[in-house]
Amino acid sequence: MKLLVIEDDEKISGYLAKGFSENGECVDTVSNGNDGFVMALEGDYDLLIVDVMLPGRDGLSIIEELRACGVATPVIILSAKRSVEDRVRGLQTGSDDYLTKPFSFAELQARAQALLRRASHSADAGLMSELWFKDLCLDPQRKSVTRGGQRITLQPREFRLLEYFLRNPGRVLSKTLILEHVWDYSFDPQTNVVDVLVCRLRSKVDKDFPDKLIHTLRGVGYVLQAD
Template identity: 50%
Template sequence: MRILVIEDDRKTAEHIVRALGEHGHVVEHAADGATGLARARAGDHAALIVDRMLPGLDGLSLVRQLRDEGVVTPVLFLTTMSGLNDRVEGLEGGGDDYLVKPFAFAELVARVGAITRRAAALEGSGEPVRLRCADLEIDLIRRTTQRAGRDIDLQAQEFRLLEYLLRNTGRVVTRAMLLEHVWDIHFIPRTNVVETHMSRLRTKVDRGFERELIHTVRGVGYVLRAG
């Protein structure tokens, strides 16, 4: 995938370029808002990684302008932690996700994967009614879950968690992503919220079946895949 990084801090940009390059992405870099805007218009990128604070044209205005021009490339905002309102502003301004600096690279890679996947899914035949991975299937309308033809009774939270995993099948999702998207929690809890709910979901979905579908990625998060 071709990814454009618009980031003025040279060190951070170098790190991002290297980390994403190692994951097989082709990464371009622009160091200021004006150059970034020109490249984003011209290039056919799978995703944009945009710093909120840029010299010249700031990140939020840049993305607003792109959206006004009809460019729908998914955008991941990078913000500093001092901006408490950055998240809401960023998402309202046309961003697809945000990441607070400093961040772990696994987190960055996972989030870039999630937003490009989401964009690809939207380009397809609209919102799916069923999500499937191997012999596990959920019905988004009837809110039912089946594995190997057997009904599984999930609570509302567990269903949402499984739905998010299924939407990102084959991609690593981090704890922070789960907290934000499943529970709408925007801080890191001190108790093992994610582990507890994940273990309950696993008991229902994986226990007693031949193959495990939910895998733990040590130090990063989880992935749902058939293999």
């Protein structure tokens, strides 16, 4: 688990870093709200622990802006403000939990673990749900693909590529991105394995249908979009 603690009290942030690190977690700490927002936005964190009163930018505005930017990382607010109104406002900004100071580290750790379990279950459910684009449907759980109700048989790598397209509709995918995602490591970007795989997939997904879904943007990559 990788955490970011945004807390201007060095004693508290040091206490949290020590406690989580002793449990094998990776912890970053930052004491300024502006820097904390940038790190939370750009970093790959599993959990954010955010104080409300911070220099530069307060914790609630950090959370609101992160949610507006589409960042769904679970957030626990850590605050000395104890009133019901403060807790309600904190949760309404988009935080997932609210813990008042002084606090028990054991309780904070238990709440963090509960949030991560919930996030993990939601992610797993999302990964296993059907993916649709127009009349094209891919079922990750059954490993099946249909278009217009017709069954399409794909090889494993073709299936992975189509799933990648369906999870990124309208996004241009470069050869490098496809190589790294479908093969799990980097080939020479000049190789034509991507072109060959896309051609094979297109022949199965688009050939017998009037509306073409997989398009080539020469010199850029490939995109799943309607004509």
